[in-house]
Amino acid sequence: MKKFLLFGILAIGCVATAKVVKIQLPVETAVYRAAEGSQIANSQCLTCHSADYAAMQPPKPRDFWVAEVGKMKAKYGAPIPDEQTNELIAYFSKNYGTDTAATTTSPVFDNTVLDPQVLATKMGCLNCHNVDKKVIGPAYKDVAAKYSKDPQAKDRVRQQITHGGSGKWGTVPMPAYTIMTDAQVDALANWVLSQKAQ
Ligand code: HEC
Ligand code: HEC
Numbered sequence: 001m002k003k004f005l006l007f008g009i010l011a012i013g014c015v016a017t018a019k020v021v022k023i024q025l026p027v028e029t030a031v032y033r034a035a036e037g038s039q040i041a042n043s044q045c046l047t048c049h050s051a052d053y054a055a056m057q058p059p060k061p062r063d064f065w066v067a068e069v070g071k072m073k074a075k076y077g078a079p080i081p082d083e084q085t086n087e088l089i090a091y092f093s094k095n096y097g098t099d100t101a102a103t104t105t106s107p108v109f110d111n112t113v114l115d116p117q118v119l120a121t122k123m124g125c126l127n128c129h130n131v132d133k134k135v136i137g138p139a140y141k142d143v144a145a146k147y148s149k150d151p152q153a154k155d156r157v158r159q160q161i162t163h164g165g166s167g168k169w170g171t172v173p174m175p176a177y178t179i180m181t182d183a184q185v186d187a188l189a190n191w192v193l194s195q196k197a198q
Pocket of ligand 1: 041044045046047048049053054057068069071072076077078079080088092
């Protein structure tokens with residue numbers, strides 16, 4: 001009884017603080033700040049360590065981020081394609097640096113692309129996923145198998161893509177993708193669910 005009471009008091013305490021303290025969900029703290037370029041950062045810079053590594057740096061000038069991204073590639077073997085390097089440098093200089101006037105030279109995200117394989121590559125899905133093997137995220141054929149009898153399969157996969165999150169396959173969170181159009185998310189969901197075991 002005593003224990004129960006104590007628990008009750010603690011629970012009330014939590015509810016009371018929840019009103020003033022903004023509770024951060026793990027997904028929000030685990031990914032890079034949403035801004036132009038964050039999709040690439042989330043796909044390229046979460047594979048080895050958390051976003052805390054960048055968040056813990058005091059704001060640094062662009063040169064620091066040029067060196068840092070270069071170091072991740074050269075020293076630690078981060079597989080970042082050259083065309084994404086400038087975009088990453090601009091993103092980090094702007095959002096984790098002192099370079100508020102930075103402009104990305106990257107072309108604007110193309111929302112007309114509907115080929116799922118092109119999208120999966122461009123969005124960085126394939127940095128964490130493979131059709132046949134588990135990488136950081138589950139193999140797409142395993143996702144398709146899991147949902148083969150679920151009439152809501154597509155909604156669930158769409159939800160995963162647009163909201164990200166963890167808990168279905170493990171504790172590692174997937175970043176949320178908010179940049180794509182409905183039709184693009186649809187194309188990706190259909191493609192994932194069409195994968196078959198060989
Ligand atoms: C292939 C693995 C890998 C990838 C991908 C990667 N990093 Fe790192 N990163 C590391 C390692 C290893 C360290 C050093 C870890 C340690 O000392 O504990 C590190 C350290 C850091 C640090 C701390 C400062 C330092 O130089 O040690 C920052 C900031 C950082 N990474 C940013 C990034 C950013 C930004 C990206 C994406 C452009 C990225 N990392 C992608 C492996 C990676
Ligand atoms: C940084 C790594 C990462 C990236 C990038 C990534 N994912 Fe994931 N994905 C994961 C992880 C980890 C899980 C497992 C989440 C869980 O356990 O709930 C997952 C789960 C999934 C699932 C299974 C959902 C379910 O309901 O079981 C699908 C489908 C999926 N991802 C599709 C995508 C697509 C499409 C993209 C690109 C638009 C993408 N992922 C990008 C890591 C990633």
